[in-house]
Amino acid sequence: MDQHEQQKWTPEENIEKEKKPVYKKWWFWVLVVFLLLGFAGALSDNNSSTQSASTETTKSESTDNPKVPEDTDNATTGKDEKAAQRLLDDARKKFDSADYPAMIKKTNEIREKYPDTQVASGIDGFINDLVSSVPTITAAELFSRYDENEVSADNEFKNKLFIVTGTVESIGKDILDKTYVTLSNVDGNMFMHPQFFFGEDENEKVASLATGDSVAIIGKITGATLGSPIIKNSFILP
Secondary structure (H helix, E strand, C coil): CCHHHHCCCCHHHHHHHHCCCHHHCHHHHHHHHHHHHHHHHHHHHHHHHHHHHHHHHHHHHHHHCCCCCCCHHHHHHHHHHHHHHHHHHHHHHHHHCCCHHHHHHHHHHHHHHCCCCHHHHCHHHHHHHHHHCCCEEEHHHHHHHHHHCHHHHHHHHCCEEEEEEEEEEEEEECCCCCEEEEECCCCCCCCCCCEEECCHHHHHHHHCCCCCCEEEEEEEEEEEECCEEEEEEEEECC
């Protein structure tokens, strides 16, 4: 056999020689590039869809649950009610300390500062309830009790709030320029009478009185001086 015949290949050998690995084929890399581009595009679309859905959800929640503005009127009303109630509590303390005019001043402050509150609307009832709890005695009876036994009378009346009724005997001012009113003791004693002292806020009411007027005065009995019962923090009731 000659040399040419020895180098002759069979068809099967030619096929095997022509086979190359896939990754060495040009079309393989083109296909890879297309696949990568398609995958990247899919990821981008997915992210855009997710962000869009999140934005829509946020908008929907904002629309479905709008922020409720604070009710400033209710907040102010609540503060006013609390402030009025504190003043009312102070008024009660003044009453408990037998200072009726100071109690009235506190309730008037509520009417002026917080007229639209429930506390203000109930002030008349508050005052009426307090006044109805105060014991009443006539000027003649009060004088008689002190005239009979001052020690016993102090035990019963001193530093307590009473309503004293009677007839105006005199109106004037003492050496300290304090306004006072005396009520008749009915026993003919022209020097010793229950004597009521008033603050400046009551001067207008006292100025409108006349001898012989019938009055009811609420005040704190502080004892007796020279036989005359003394009542301070006095207030002329309507």
